[in-house]
Amino acid sequence: MSQRLPASASVAQDVDGAKLTAPSALRNRQVLTELLQDVAPATGSALEIASGTGEHIVAFAQALPGLMWHPSELAADRHASIDAYRAEAGLDNVAPARALDACTAGWASTLPPFDLILCINLLHLVSADAAQTLLTEASHALHPGGTLVFYGPFRRDGALTSEGDARFDAQLRAADPAIGYKDDQTILQWLTAAGLDIAEVRDMPANNLAFIARKPSS
Numbered sequence: 001m002s003q004r005l006p007a008s009a010s011v012a013q014d015v016d017g018a019k020l021t022a023p024s025a026l027r028n029r030q031v032l033t034e035l036l037q038d039v040a041p042a043t044g045s046a047l048e049i050a051s052g053t054g055e056h057i058v059a060f061a062q063a064l065p066g067l068m069w070h071p072s073e074l075a076a077d078r079h080a081s082i083d084a085y086r087a088e089a090g091l092d093n094v095a096p097a098r099a100l101d102a103c104t105a106g107w108a109s110t111l112p113p114f115d116l117i118l119c120i121n122l123l124h125l126v127s128a129d130a131a132q133t134l135l136t137e138a139s140h141a142l143h144p145g146g147t148l149v150f151y152g153p154f155r156r157d158g159a160l161t162s163e164g165d166a167r168f169d170a171q172l173r174a175a176d177p178a179i180g181y182k183d184d185q186t187i188l189q190w191l192t193a194a195g196l197d198i199a200e201v202r203d204m205p206a207n208n209l210a211f212i213a214r215k216p217s218s
Contacts, residue, residue: 018080020053033063039212042066044115049102050122054082061094072100103130108140121152127178139194145217151210155183
């Protein structure tokens with residue numbers, strides 16, 4: 001995943017030692033926790049793609065203790081931050097951060113299958129080809145009956161629905177014409193093509209959407 005990004009796309013600040021904090025993570029952490037409490041399996045293993053600072057996964061692991069959580073990231077400073085939050089919380093249901101580029105083909109075959117895969121605020125930061133690869137690989141990486149959750153900003157029927165979304169999408173495309181907001185209908189097509197059943201598309205705060213899909217049990 002080598003796309004160029006504007007500074008506004010990935011904001012993280014030093015906190016203490018290796019820990020980083022992201023304003024967006026703090027803003028949406030509670031609503032995402034509530035979403036997962038509603039749609040995630042109660043037990044099993046969960047992979048978070050692009051875990052960022054680690055502030056999300058610690059909250060998720062505390063709220064859903066029956067799941068073994070596996071954070072993943074590319075950047076070394078994010079690994080250190082994730083592991084610092086994990087150590088501070090003293091959680092035994094969060095694994096050490098692993099390096100994973102989920103936009104490359106074949107990664108699903110290198111990992112054991114998961115009961116839940118979660119990806120937050122990533123698809124608008126990668127190309128259409130990379131996003132489709134990510135969705136396809138995530139489907140392969142799920143146990144039968146497993147749940148896939150994607151959250152973030154999207155176009156609705158081809159349109160950007162707020163001035164803030166239009167401005168951010170323009171910043172993304174100015175930095176790299178290959179990236180930017182994906183359309184909700186395109187995401188549904190990609191999920192179906194990957195062999196997943198669409199369970200729900202949920203409106204979320206701040207004009208975001210959550211896509212919940214499940215892998216057929218047989």
